[in-house]
Amino acid sequence: MRRALLAALLCAGPGARGQALEVRTSTPAPAQTRAVTVGYEVRNPGADAQVFEPTLVLPSGWTMLVPPTNERVEGGQVRSGMFVVVPSGSVLAGTYAGVLRVAGGLEVPFPLVVARRPALGVVVADAPRASAGDYAARFMVTNEGNVAEDVRFGALSNLGALLDVQPSTARLAPGAQVEVVVRVTLPDAVATEQHAVQLTAKGAATASASAVTTVPTRRGVSGAATLPVRVEVSGGTGGVDGRVTGAGTLPGGLKFRVQLDRRTPLVAVEGSRWVGSAGVLAVGRVPGNAVTVPGVKLTYRGDAWAVDGAVGWRAAERAGVLLGVAAQASPAPGVRLMADARWQAGALAWAADAQWARPLRGGAWQLQATASGEPSGVMNVRAAGQVHAAAVGAHAEYAASIEPGGMVWDARVDGTWTPGAWAFGVGAHAGTTRLRPWPELEVNASGAYRWAGGAALKVASVARTRFGVQPPDVEARVTLDVPGAVRVRHELLWASASGSVAYNATAQMSAWGGALGVRGGVSASPAAEPQVRVGASWAGPVTSRLTVKAAVGTERLGVAPWTLDAQGEYRFTPSSTVGLSSSFALGGEGVRLNSLRVTYRTSLSVPLPDRSAARVSGRVLDEAGAPVAGLRVVLGARSAVTDARGVYTFEGVPAGTQVIAVDLAALGVERVAFPGLGTPLVVQPGAVATRDFLVMRAATITGVVRAPDGTPVRGLLLELTDETGSVTRTFSGAQGTFAFRGLVPGPYRLRGVPESLGGGPFDVTLPSPTLEVPSGATVPVAVTVTAVERQIQLQDGGTLTPLTPPTGP
Secondary structure (H helix, E strand, O other): OEEEEEEOOOOOOOOOOOOOOEEEEEEOOOOOOOOEEEEEEEEOOOOOOEEEOEEEEOOOOEEEEEOOOOEEEOOOOEEEEEEEEEEOOOOOOEEEEEEEEEOOOEEEEEEEEEOOOOOEEEEEEEOOOEOOOOEEEEEEEEEOOOOOEEEEEEEEEOOOOEEEEEOOEEEEOOOOEEEEEEEEEOOOOOOOOEEEEEEEEEOOOEEEEEEEEEOOOOOOOOOOOEEEEEEEEEEEOOEEEEEEEEEEEOOOOOEEEEEEEOOOOEEEEEOOOEEEEEEEEEEOOOOOOOEEEEEEEEEEEOOOEEEEEEEEEEOOOOOEEEEEEEEEEOOOOOEEEEEEEEEEOOEEEEEEEEEEEEEEOOEEEEEEEEEEEOOOOOEEEEEEEEEEEOOEEEEEEEEEEEEOOEEEEEEEEEEEEOOOOEEEEEEEEEEOOOOOOOOEEEEEEEEEEEOOOOOEEEEEEEEEEEOOOEEEEEEEEEEEEEOOOEEEEEEEEEEOOOOEEEEEEEEEEEEOOEEEEEEEEEEEEOOEEEEEEEEEEEEEEOOOOEEEEEEEEEOOOOOOOEEEEEEEEEEEEOOEEEEEEEEEEEEOOEEEEEEEEEEEEEEEEEEOOOOOOEEEEEEEEEOOOOEOOOOEEEEOOEEEEOOOOOEEEEEEEOOEEEOEEEOHHHHOOOEEEEOOOOOOEEEOOOOEEEOOEEEEEOEEEEEEEEOOOOOEOOOOEEEEEOOOOOEEEEEOOOOOEEEEEEEOOEEEEEEEEHHHHOOOOEEEEOOOOEEEEOOOOEEEEEEEEEEOOOOEEEOOOOOEEEOOOOOOO
16 A cells, blocks of 8 residues: 655644644555545644645546545544545556645645556457358457557357458557458358357457357258268378378268278278278277277177177288177176187187276276287286375286296386375386396386466486396486466486486467477586587467468587478368478588478368258349349359249258358349348258249448537447347447448337447437338438436445436536
8 A cells, every 4th residue: 555644734723723734645556446545634733623625636537436525623633534536438557646635725646546457348240140151240349448458369160160350460549449350261061050250359358259140051062961071182202192081971860981091091880889890990999909900890889888890801910811809898887898809810819808997085996907818828917906086196007928938027006195286296117028037126206386376396206227237227307387478497307327417498488479489408418518409489370371380499509400390281261271391401511301291181072862852942023023133042052043034943952941042242232132141941851942032222221429519429339130130230430420231121220239338327319219221222310329427425334325317407
């Protein structure tokens, strides 16, 4: 709390006993609330009573909410009080000076501190309720805070549509607004009819809003059901490669999945209880025991069990035909049993696995046992268990392979404890191998602490030894993570065997619209020269279609060459991209190309037969009832042109709800069609659906928003609702003007949203909320915004109570 101690002489009259009043004011530290409370204390050190009659002089834009009180201060008495002032929405963050005037000419200055209050607001200004093709959504972004903001805009699509955001950045003063337009290019196939575009504005504050538009479920050029297929082709210094993947639902409800490439081609068809697959597939269910071979497999599933049967071929191992069966069951909650058997080259391989898991208070425990036999006669066994509850966890595991010439084994145990911000771990691992029959032992321990701000410190060490053969080898690692606008990690490593010490540091931050990374390190050991490592990387969007990632660095500064890795991807349609990845060595010999690869990816829609396809047709007429020829009508991803009779027809339309409309580009700006995009068309299987359109001259509503004194009001959100319930939005501009263009003639409801202005409260007055808009007409509207006054009554010892607004002068 800041205090300003000011003593002044206040003339109390000609009497000799009149002495100085001592006045002290205090202003609290900046708060995020708009109102500022200033306390004061008045002390009369003399014997005569004096009257304290203060008045306030406030900076421009400030108003008094609770005034200071006049009071009589007796000799030797101390009185205290407070007053509350509030800045208008246009007052910026900073420190302002006010003056407390007292009778007799005394002026006591006091500070008024307005804290930084970054705030952004995003609302949907305009977006089509439905669209048969690509469209644009408009958003209005307002700086609702009291500091200037450098704002970045980004958009997301729930359907993976290609989004072009303009502008991508803006600097907004307090109260300033900017219109952001998101142009949407829909993909060839979508999974839902509801397309949500979310615009996010990010500066010191973040805000977002979503516009939802109904779009058709596109099913290819034929209108029939399709199988979405993803195609990837790449070529470069490592050769040429390709990959085709797809998944969808076939007629009759069967699910289909395909993956075609050089290494793991696979085709699978799935019914309600069975799955059939062919290609390179896994035979076996027990973890660690399955093999991948080319072949065919059939799976049948029950409610809590499943069985597999497979036939494969292992030509590379000259094992010939492989026959495999597998089963899995869950006879009780938390219990899972699996068993595999494979017959190949005249020998049997088998495996079995049992798992049992149960919940505990604040955690759970799990047991697992596995056994398997190989055609060579080797038998493997494994047992493991783990438990975690609250802040404690433990894990133990033992595995062994029993061979005709002996046995190798492996055992490990570890535990963790996380009390609050601390974390501790200990573990031990011992075992033998076929090449090293002497047991090896490894012991590790770690500890970590995480601060409330996100910083974390971790210390870990491990010691290894071979009993009777090798002395212990100890390694230690210390890691410190520091969060913030620049995220930094420090790492220190030490190894006793080589005597080496290494230090590494990395920093991550946001820069130039992307992510910038910087790294550096140094290492030294008695047997080698010190090595210095440096590098930097950046990844982010260059435009809405192009993203780039680049990294440069060297592992031995001054000795090893620098390496430059660059990757880029350009999206020229929502479903098609071309990518480039390259690596170069930069050194004394110049620039050497290490690798280069170009990859093309696209999505296709393979038509599938659909006996439920229907026909959609209709006529397009003008206001006089005459046919309109040569007009384009859009249905999903397809279009048709009206003939001389104004008739259009679509064949092979899938059943369901469709979005159909007259092409807006063909209508131009002077004509509109009714019904518009907001009216869906329900198509029955195998039937004929009809939709007629009426083409009319477009109407316009224009207006000006003003205050009662005629001053233009900027930033008022206006909503226009037609008779179908579709809402169109816009904001008043810098001169208070607004316009709704391209309207279908008919009745509309217009309303202003006073909350969009901020501050307030305000009343919005229109001549009439209902407007009748004739064909081709321009209807003017005058909108008045009035600030609503409020009276407050301060009750001693009580609260502030709102009263009815005044009605008289």
